[in-house]
Amino acid sequence: xxxxxxxxxxxxxxxxxxxxxxxxxxxxxxxxxxxxxxxxxxxxxxxxxxxxxxxxxxxxxxxxxxxxxxxxxxxxxxxxxxxxxxxxxxxxxxxxxxxxxxxxxxxxxxxxxxxxxxxxxxxxxxxxxxxxxxxxxxxxxxxxxxxxxxxxxxxxxxxxxxxxxxxxxxxxxxxxxxxxxxxxxxxxxxxxxxxxxxxxxxxxxxxxxxxxxxxxxxxxxxxxxxxxxxxxxxxxxxxxxxxxxxxxxxxxxxxxxxxxxxxxxxxxxxxxxxxxxxxxxxxxxxxxxxxxxxxxxxxxxxxxxxxxxxxxxxxxxxxxxxxxxxxxxxxxxxxxxxxxxxxxxxxxxxxxxxxxxxxxxxxxxxxxxxxxxxxxxxxxxxxxxxxxxxxxxxxxx
Amino acid sequence: xxxxxxxxxxxxxxxxxxxxxxxxxxxxxxxxxxxxxxxxxxxxxxxxxxxxxxxxxxxxxxxxxxxxxxxxxxxxxxxxxxxxxxxxxxxxxxxxxxxxxxxxxxxx
Numbered sequence: 384x385x386x387x388x389x390x391x392x393x394x395x396x397x398x399x400x401x402x403x404x405x406x407x408x409x410x411x412x413x414x415x416x417x418x419x420x421x422x423x424x425x426x427x428x429x430x431x432x433x434x435x436x437x438x439x440x441x442x443x444x445x446x447x448x449x450x451x452x453x454x455x456x457x458x459x460x461x462x463x464x465x466x467x468x469x470x471x472x473x474x475x476x477x478x479x480x481x482x483x484x485x486x487x488x489x490x491x492x493x494x495x496x497x498x499x500x501x502x503x504x505x506x507x508x509x510x511x512x513x514x515x516x517x518x519x520x521x522x523x524x525x526x527x528x529x530x531x532x533x534x535x536x537x538x539x540x541x542x543x544x545x546x547x548x549x550x551x552x553x554x555x556x557x558x559x560x561x562x563x564x565x566x567x568x569x570x571x572x573x574x575x576x577x578x579x580x581x582x583x584x585x586x587x588x589x590x591x592x593x594x595x596x597x598x599x600x601x602x603x604x605x606x607x608x609x610x611x612x613x614x615x616x617x618x619x620x621x622x623x624x625x626x627x628x629x630x631x632x633x634x635x636x637x638x639x640x641x642x643x644x645x646x647x648x649x650x651x652x653x654x655x656x657x658x659x660x661x662x663x664x665x666x667x668x669x670x671x672x673x674x675x676x677x678x679x680x681x682x683x684x685x686x687x688x689x690x691x692x693x694x695x696x697x698x699x700x701x702x703x704x705x706x707x708x709x710x711x712x713x714x715x716x717x718x719x720x721x722x723x724x725x726x727x728x729x730x731x732x733x734x735x736x737x738x739x740x741x742x743x744x745x746x747x748x749x750x751x752x753x754x755x756x757x758x759x760x761x762x763x764x765x766x767x768x769x770x771x772x773x774x775x776x777x778x779x780x
Numbered sequence: 781x782x783x784x785x786x787x788x789x790x791x792x793x794x795x796x797x798x799x800x801x802x803x804x805x806x807x808x809x810x811x812x813x814x815x816x817x818x819x820x821x822x823x824x825x826x827x828x829x830x831x832x833x834x835x836x837x838x839x840x841x842x843x844x845x846x847x848x849x850x851x852x853x854x855x856x857x858x859x860x861x862x863x864x865x866x867x868x869x870x871x872x873x874x875x876x877x878x879x880x881x882x883x884x885x886x887x888x
């Protein structure tokens with residue numbers, strides 16, 4: 384009898400407890416942001432807030448200016464997305480309310496940005512006026528202006544990334560220099576380190592996820608340049624210098640992106656410029672290991688998070704195709720035809736799905752990353768970049 | 781048909797008149813070429829053509845350049861710069877259409 388009474392009391396209290404949580408006034412409105420993302424709608428100056436669990440767009444945020452070639456970084460809370468527009472616009476979007484929290488026009492012509500490791504500074508790379516501007520991540524007020532001055536005026540800046548220790552690293556296209564802006568002292572004026580000898584026309588750069596190596600791609604000559612940020616002083620070291628020597632490069636209709644770089648196990652895979660190839664490079668010695676012939680000139684080569692497969696998309700006029708390369712063997716194991724103008728691919732952080740923007744079909748396609756089957760389509764207007772909030776915890780993304 | 785629609789049709793006719801006058805580029809191909817200018821040329825020159833890694837190519841900047849000179853740059857590229865030759869993707873007529881488009885509508 385006592386036992387029955389205890390049991391019924393337990394059942395009643397369980398009922399009351401569950402009843403209580405179900406009617407908690409906050410529960411309906413509370414949600415996490417770890418499964419959200421932003422899709423750039425490049426032609427309409429808008430972004431979609433996407434939910435990767437529901438495989439759906441939750442809302443559209445408009446009025447963001449020229450978003451051709453836009454990119455996004457996230458606050459450590461994953462609540463805010465910072466959108467870098469082509470027209471110099473810097474927009475801060477609240478992912479929870481799908482609203483524009485703040486927006487400034489910080490330059491005339493911009494090419495990407497980065498957020499410091501502590502989440503307090505947002506930096507923007509500008510073609511015009513050439514240089515980098517750094518803003519308070521909370522207020523978007525200007526903290527530092529770093530004009531990229533060199534002997535012939537101001538240089539366009541490319542390849543801006545965050546580096547550990549409240550630093551930003553970027554490269555001067557015209558000057559062939561890489562600069563490190565160090566904000567670790569807390570002062571609003573950074574200490575600047577300028578490294579020459581990068582090479583001719585560095586067009587983009589990447590930083591490895593451990594924050595140690597910064598690699599710049601060169602348009603004006605063969606090879607690449609690598610910087611070991613653990614060294615003192617940091618020096619430019621040429622790698623892959625033999626690559627392409629004596630070979631005629633094809634016309635380049637779209638510059639490859641290095642930001643979507645891939646570390647697949649113990650090797651990098653890099654899109655070759657002006658060739659229908661990707662390059663495999665040893666991640667420690669930076670020596671070329673092999674090349675894989677691919678469908679066209681690669682734009683992004685993105686590794687599945689486990690590093691087993693690398694997905695590659697291509698430049699105009701071969702941009703309707705994706706190829707999947709097996710990293711251990713370097714062979715193409717699958718080919719997809721999502722449709723004209725595949726612009727970007729983003730893996731979910733555990734690697735189970737990949738989200739693909741197909742600009743001219745006005746759609747985001749979602750693929751099972753192991754079976755290569757399409758599992759969903761989400762309408763979007765001229766979609767380009769797809770940025771998931773998991774990037775908040777990745778150096779260089 | 782309301783007055784605004786008639787006006788829009790009239791404007792559309794005027795806008796496409798130079799291409800029709802040439803009589804060489806089909807309207808569907810012209811649409812593809814416009815898409816190419818905005819999105820593919822735009823990857824270096826910006827979707828609004830005001831420049832990026834490549835220079836500003838809006839009509840006001842190109843003013844004074846001849847259709848022939850711009851067509852030549854489109855077809856053959858510019859040595860020692862990232863501007864590629866488009867000859868393998870565009871016919872001479874199409875390159876000329878693009879040059880005329882830039883001079884005519886590149887400010888839009």
